Amino acid sequence: MKLSSILLASALSFSSASVFAYDVPNFAHVNTTGYGEVIATPDMATFSVKVVDTTMTAEQAKQSVDKTVETFLNSLADAGLSKENITSSNLYLAPQYHYPKSGKSELVGYRASRSIDVTVKDLANLNQYLDMALKAGINQVDNIQLKVSNQEEYQQKARMAAIKDAQSKAASLATGFDKKLGDVWQINYNQMNARPVLLRSMAMDAKQSSNSYQDSTLVIRDQVDVVYKLK
Template identity: 70%
Template sequence: MKRVPTVIAALLTSALSFGAMANNVDFPHLSTSGYGEVVATPDMAEFTVRVVETTMTAEQAKQSVDKVVSDFLDELTDQDVSKDNITSSNLYLSPQYHYPKEGKPELVGYRASRTVNVTVDDLTKLNQYLDIALNAGINQVDNISLKVKDSAKYREQARMAAIKDANSKADSLAKGFGHKLGSVWQIDYNMPSSQPVLMRSMAMDAKMESNTYQDSTIVIRDRVDVIYKLD
């Protein structure tokens, strides 16, 4: 009696553990990777700004940075931004040295910095808050991330699309190799650790209209690896 050959179809897989597991299966099977993505319109944002000052003394640097952050937080409060949507870091202070070719390093001042992270529930106000940061004395934008509020809904849609993709590939491959697709034997799924988002950066002296962000889109992706039995 001739043994039915094992069919392995590895499709765009980068998960070595999944591939090794499939190779160790001792019955006719087929393995696929399904991919899904959903395009969403951002309706919120998160940005991180930083103030950096270098002065002759540590106390001057601290006072200067603390004042800028305090003014910025006060302005955000005046704009009815919830305190739950604002986080600020502790002061980071470091001495600055000049290193001559000969002789010992010379202390030339102190560098102080603090960062503030703001969650923006209304995307139309993003540029307004960035302008407030500029006027308060913030001199660096570290990151601007566009997001969606109901991310779980879009993640579920992407996941279902990935499952449908895996099933479609498996059915097509089984038919192409002259087999019937059996039941699912193994599902390997690891939710992505972070949601893919469209990233924007913006110079503090630049002026951009809010609809520049509102016209953007976010692609949310998911993936599932499946091993099917072959009849």
């Protein structure tokens, strides 16, 4: 192999930001990383809520939390939400102690909590379900995530954009070094997971507007690492 070809292969190998986990080929080549992204408008959501209460006895704490959860679940059922879109956790109950500077710890009550995860297939109903949670006595929202129902369709578009980006970069680099682009020698691909839009994480002590999701967008990204031979 000519020294010029070895130097060219080395120079082009460093043109990409990606590091490939393979033995460096003994022929002139170029490494490229293609990036692609598409913008999607969310059409569904998931949210997690929790009810927490502390009372003097374990039974009172349990009854209070269970009542709130039952009220919320009944409201969702009356609104037509299917049970398969609702997940309710078991009761968590723990004693609460006061620790004075001197003396023994003192039992001051019991803290009970339960969580509920809800999948909203129609985004137009999100506000309604959140209002139901507030009216039922739910006192904490852990998070609200906006998603798209046809995730794979958008992922495929982002993947094709990444492939085209890799091809374009490789062709440009080859031309810049007075070479022609050859066949693909290796493809490394690890699908990037879309990050749902996180709207808020708050205690529901004071009602806040949840209309911010209406103008939200979801960016779905993908990337591919490709090694091309050079002619």
